Ligand SMILES: Cc1cc2nc3c(=O)[nH]c(=O)nc-3n(C[C@H](O)[C@H](O)[C@H](O)COP(=O)(O)OP(=O)(O)OC[C@H]3O[C@@H](n4cnc5c(N)ncnc54)[C@H](O)[C@@H]3O)c2cc1C
Ligand code: SF4
């Protein structure tokens with residue numbers, strides 16, 4: 001039977017190193033299957049997270065050959081097998097053990113965001129065309145891969161000033177909800193630091209749910225912030241310049 | 246040795262952060278209780294997140310003739326009248342309000358032309374009744390509840406597993422558990438506890454369920470003296486993926502059939518014509534699962550031992566819009582484009598109708614202060630659950646459990662737990678580390694899954710079930726010698742060694758109940774007793790613990806009032 005060689009990070013907060021495992025390949029196998037194989041046969045204490053094994057829960061995020069992926073959706077037949085496949089934890093979050101990282105920071109950021117607040121006395125009618133764009137954002141499975149690749153979080157460690165793409169998606173879902181009454185622009189600007197995003201689109205590229213994070217969430221939100229807080233004339237000029245590019 | 250542990254106090258402790266647990270937490274919070282929620286995974290990753298097809302509620306947005314009576318009748322008939330009628334009635338009456346509430350908390354369902362919540366057809370439902378968001382309804386539901394909970398300030402203990410319930414005399418006193426991350430112990434003192442831990446699918450080899458589904462809540466309650474009911478009724482969903490091997494068992498939502506998907510065998514025959522010509526693909530799950538199984542067994546299966554499920558006659562854009570995650574799942578995991586070619590599907594272990602026996606109004610078990618809701622509880626679904634009736638169950642009975650648990654907590658002044666129970670719970674957790682040549686828990690788990698798959702599957706008989714009990718005894722002995730490697734820090738092998746105990750207890754309850762029920766009803770099919778039996782139709786199997794032995798008795802199915810009886814008589 002064909003075999004793949006894996007180099008999986010083993011370690012904890014204090015450091016660690018890759019360990020090598022050999023795994024027999026079955027048709028259609030994904031990286032998470034290989035990790036399960038390693039657990040069952042070679043390293044019962046290998047720490048990983050997973051739940052659905054079908055790309056629905058966002059638990060199994062890691063870096064495969066250096067690329068941020070859901071391991072349950074990363075097919076082995078899409079990876080070169082002539083060299084070892086490396087699996088390492090997400091870089092932007094502190095390692096707890098092996099592939100498991102401390103993502104609790106995300107849950108803390110989430111708490112800062114004011115919840116949905118319907119307009120008083122509103123009639124509960126909404127049309128598909130109005131909910132379509134919000135439903136795109138609500139597809140988010142909180143895999144935090146976008147958080148993992150965003151350079152503001154990754155290199156600049158701006159975790160106190162910057163919420164990250166996941167939470168721009170969440171705010172966009174609330175702001176564009178047809179019946180919501182609250183404005184979250186001040187929080188976007190001051191607490192979630194949306195101004196620090198320079199639209200590199202790295203987040204959009206890794207999103208397994210194919211949410212257009214930058215185009216559909218971040219840019220419209222930046223426009224709202226500009227509209228509300230900066231010179232409306234300057235805002236117009238920028239808009240025109242942008243359109244001419 | 247004295248165990249080291251941290252202690253937390255709550256009026257109401259909720260074990261489980263799926264739909265049932267979160268809705269219970271909101272219910273208890275609304276009563277002013279101090280609420281804690283414990284869950285094995287991160288918040289938002291419970292099984293509920295995986296639910297696809299929708300949530301059943303007779304809102305009559307699409308078919309105006311629908312009402313609670315019809316929903317009640319469908320549920321009772323689907324459950325082959327073994328359901329607790331009062332639960333079925335409450336469920337049908339309260340589900341629409343619970344769905345509206347979700348919308349008011351920010352959920353965005355797909356819409357009708359007039360701006361109402363859109364509803365789709367599903368097996369066994371007379372009318373189009375399932376409120377949905379494409380095929381990711383569970384995600385919408387869990388996020389909505391989670392956000393609401395965070396806003397109201399619930400304390401969530403994530404990645405924390407409860408391994409034992411603690412008693413204060415005859416009533417509930419708290420729970421003992423461990424943090425997955427560091428392996429440290431924790432004791433929760435609580436006046437009421439709600440179990441919302443979901444099902445037991447991981448005891449079978451082919452399953453749509455995740456690692457969390459090891460029957461913990463049922464085993465915990467059983468250990469604390471509560472009764473389990475209807476344990477023979479395990480739902481095999483007709484359509485799981487069958488190929489490639491790694492994805493075997495992953496769910497293919499019933500919404501594919503709800504949206505018009507057709508089942509065929511390898512000869513191209515639409516075989517449901519034979520088994521249920523009236524309802525065809527939208528027959529109840531027990532019937533469709535057995536039909537596919539029979540086709541395969543009689544040699545008309547597909548290349549990989551399943552049936553074809555085809556939706557490619559619908560417009561490609563429509564399929565992608567209404568079934569986006571199915572489209573991606575097949576494209577990415579099986580190289581199949583479902584807008585152009587059929588899927589290969591076969592039965593997969595999916596849902597537990599049985600569970601903790603509870604009171605219909607309050608969701609309280611036979612142990613004072615111990616409540617249960619969601620998949621962990623029994624009663625609503627009887628012998629077979631209709632699709633979509635679980636998500637509504639979670640909301641309706643989650644809320645009721647939360648309210649009743651908070652009320653109960655008000656009647657209790659203080660709880661005290663003797664340290665002996667805690668010491669014993671800690672010792673139980675630690676012994677596997679001391680066995681240097683202990684057996685690998687993964688091997689035992691694999692053997693359990695094989696035994697349950699082969700011997701306690703879709704079709705059962707006396708001989709297989711008797712053998713299964715023998716196998717379970719051997720497995721129990723092996724679990725007594727399980728060993729773990731490594732440290733207490735985030736150690737899945739250690740966690741599995743613990744989960745195996747729950748799986749074995751619950752598997753035994755399933756097998757004993759299945760052996761006793763000498764008839765075929767709903768999801769329980771006995772080859773040696775193929776028909777319905779009128780006397781068995783009046784009895785539920787009830788399991789309880791006596792000392793260390795598992796006992797089984799029958800309890801009469803509660804009788805319906807006349808006006809409800811009228812509703813469920815089969816029309817000729
Ligand atoms: C793929 C799939 C699709 C489905 N689609 C539908 C659908 O369309 N419609 C429908 O009605 N139903 C559907 N179902 C069924 C439905 O999703 C489940 O029955 C339901 O979500 C169970 O909810 P719950 O709240 O009871 O438990 P869960 O959501 O499973 O939550 C259980 C919780 O308990 C916790 N827990 C378990 N054990 C312990 C322990 N020992 N200590 C601490 N915490 C513990 C877990 O961590 C988790 O948080 C589907 C199921 C699956 C698997
Ligand atoms: S577009 Fe903005 S949020 Fe996304 S990765 Fe780039 S800087 Fe980060």
Ligand code: SF4
Pocket residue numbers: 058139140141142143144145146147165166169203206207208209210211213
């Ligand atoms: S936006 Fe996409 S990448 Fe980011 S957490 Fe959500 S699903 Fe993951």
Ligand code: FES
Pocket residue numbers: 049050051052053054055056057058059060061070071072073
């Ligand atoms: S395990 Fe759920 S997304 Fe991978």
